[in-house]
Amino acid sequence: MTDQDAVSETDGSESLNDGTAVGLPHTSGDRSRFEPGELRRVIAAFPLTSVREIREFAAGSRQAPKVRIVAEEGEFLLKRRTTRPDLIARATFNHELQLHLEAYGVPVARLVGTTDDNKSMLLEGGQVYEMFHWVEGRRMVKAPQEAINAGRMLGRVHLEATRLEWNESPPMPGFHAAAQVDSAFERLEPAIVAADPDVDRSSLHDVVERLAERCHVAADRVDSAGWGALPVQPIHGDWHPGNVLFTPEKPTRRRPGAVRAVIDFDASRVEPRLVDVANGLLHFAMRSDRSVSPAEWPTSLSPRRMKAFANGWKAVAEDRIAEESQVLPALMIECLIAESVVPIARSGCFATVPGHPFLEMVAKKAEWINSISEEISGLL
Numbered sequence: 001m002t003d004q005d006a007v008s009e010t011d012g013s014e015s016l017n018d019g020t021a022v023g024l025p026h027t028s029g030d031r032s033r034f035e036p037g038e039l040r041r042v043i044a045a046f047p048l049t050s051v052r053e054i055r056e057f058a059a060g061s062r063q064a065p066k067v068r069i070v071a072e073e074g075e076f077l078l079k080r081r082t083t084r085p086d087l088i089a090r091a092t093f094n095h096e097l098q099l100h101l102e103a104y105g106v107p108v109a110r111l112v113g114t115t116d117d118n119k120s121m122l123l124e125g126g127q128v129y130e131m132f133h134w135v136e137g138r139r140m141v142k143a144p145q146e147a148i149n150a151g152r153m154l155g156r157v158h159l160e161a162t163r164l165e166w167n168e169s170p171p172m173p174g175f176h177a178a179a180q181v182d183s184a185f186e187r188l189e190p191a192i193v194a195a196d197p198d199v200d201r202s203s204l205h206d207v208v209e210r211l212a213e214r215c216h217v218a219a220d221r222v223d224s225a226g227w228g229a230l231p232v233q234p235i236h237g238d239w240h241p242g243n244v245l246f247t248p249e250k251p252t253r254r255r256p257g258a259v260r261a262v263i264d265f266d267a268s269r270v271e272p273r274l275v276d277v278a279n280g281l282l283h284f285a286m287r288s289d290r291s292v293s294p295a296e297w298p299t300s301l302s303p304r305r306m307k308a309f310a311n312g313w314k315a316v317a318e319d320r321i322a323e324e325s326q327v328l329p330a331l332m333i334e335c336l337i338a339e340s341v342v343p344i345a346r347s348g349c350f351a352t353v354p355g356h357p358f359l360e361m362v363a364k365k366a367e368w369i370n371s372i373s374e375e376i377s378g379l380l
Contacts, residue, residue: 031062034080039067042080042129045122047115048073060264068134075134076112080127081266089170091128094265095120097164097234104160106153107261109135137245137260140284144308145256147284150244151312153259154236154280158273158317161234172237172269175338176227176331177219184345185212192355195348199356207359214366215337221330226323230272237267239276240283274324277313278331281379284309294353294361299368310379325380329373333366 033056034042043051050072057066063082068075081091095111099120102108111120112131122129140146175181188208192199236243243264246257285305287298314320340362344355369376 031058032065032080034065034067039078042078042122042124043069045114045116045124045129046076046078046112046131048076069131077109077132077134079130079132081130083126086170087126087128088123090172090266091121091130093166093169093172094268096166097161097268098265100164101157101160101262104163106156106160107259108265109133109261109263135245135261135263136248138248138257140241140244140246140257141251142302142305143251143253143256144304145253146246146251147305147308148312149246149256149259150241150284151280151309151314152316153244153262153312154239154276155313155316157236157262158233158276164234166234166270169234169270172267174237174269174271174275175335176222176275177334178338180342181215181334181338184341185215187345188341188355188359191345191348193348196354196356199354204356204359207356207363211337211341211359211363211366214363214370215334215341218330218333218337218366218370222327222334225326225330227272227327227331229323230274230321230327232270232272234268235271235273235276236262236265237269237271237275238264239279272324272327273317274327274331275335277310277324277380278328278335280309280313281306281328281376282332282335293357294350295357297361299364301365301369306376307379314380320380325377328380329369329376332376333369336362336366336369 039054043054048069048071051069052072053068053070055068057068057077060066061082064079066077066079068077081087084090098108098111102110109132112133113120114122120130122131140150173180185208189201189204192204193201244262245260247260249257251257282301285301285303287300287302288294289297340350340358344350344358348355350358
């Protein structure tokens with residue numbers, strides 16, 4: 001498994017922010033940190049000598065502390081996975097997939113084995129620790145040429161992942177018809193009101209009701225369009241611009257960036273590969289503007305980047321089936337809504353953005369996707 005933060009980003013206004021479906025910073029909250037004694041013990045378990053610098057790397061999940069390490073052997077990122085009952089089983093599957101892809105030549109942020117037994121993770125006190133080789137790279141710029149490359153790399157991931165022999169993957173629910181999303185809808189309004197007591201409660205209730213209805217209709221359409229007929233395989237599970245690093249040099253129209261590494265396999269699981277395609281089409285074509293309120297963002301996704309991403313994936317992926325094109329539009333709507341309402345239900349906000357205007361934006365984009373369902377199906 002890798003981490004979406006095993007990177008070094010070049011600065012630039014063209015770059016997308018990492019970590020979310022819509023290019024915003026991660027949700028706010030207290031960030032977990034390593035204890036000094038813990039850090040010394042864990043680093044000592046990996047084959048690093050002459051450690052010269054250790055810096056906190058404050059990005060990605062706030063529940064998973066990370067540090068960037070400069071040592072004689074190079075630069076590395078150390079991460080502690082968020083504790084959960086099935087943590088070891090999930091991490092094991094994540095690592096199996098990543099190591100498999102690396103063996104078949106897919107560029108990933110390489111795992112560092114432990115000193116004693118060359119294990120891809122260190123288990124200590126119920127915690128899972130992972131160390132990665134640092135990857136110099138940048139986020140995608142909003143250009144069709146790089147969307148094509150991201151789609152091609154996803155096709156390659158899917159193609160090589162079918163070669164992985166797996167018996168049973170640990171439970172890792174996706175966003176389709178997810179109970180977690182239904183639960184989030186129940187908590188949305190109280191969470192937003194707690195964060196913003198002056199919010200227009202009537203308007204808030206209306207947008208939550210519209211989104212819930214849109215989400216349930218989309219889930220029904222996914223099932224009726226052939227979800228159950230789709231074959232399953234290991235997938236990345238979180239395919240968005242924060243998890244695909246490009247060559248550091250600033251791209252040009254003639255020389256778009258190539259994918260340097262695929263990172264963050266924490267959500268990898270066994271599901272229809274269309275989950276990754278829906279994620280990618282949504283995220284790599286997202287149109288947003290950090291300088292204005294989400295309520296003023298463009299309603300549409302970028303048609304050019306959607307087409308480019310789909311064409312890149314189709315150029316590599318094999319054996320496309322009819323059900324994939326029919327399921328795709330509604331699955332994109334489910335993805336958009338799920339990845340918005342779940343974090344807002346926790347804090348009342350999406351990152352630092354108030355929940356109400358953010359949900360209004362999500363509702364408009366979901367309606368737009370629904371309005372061009374035939375065109376989206378035609379992409380595949």
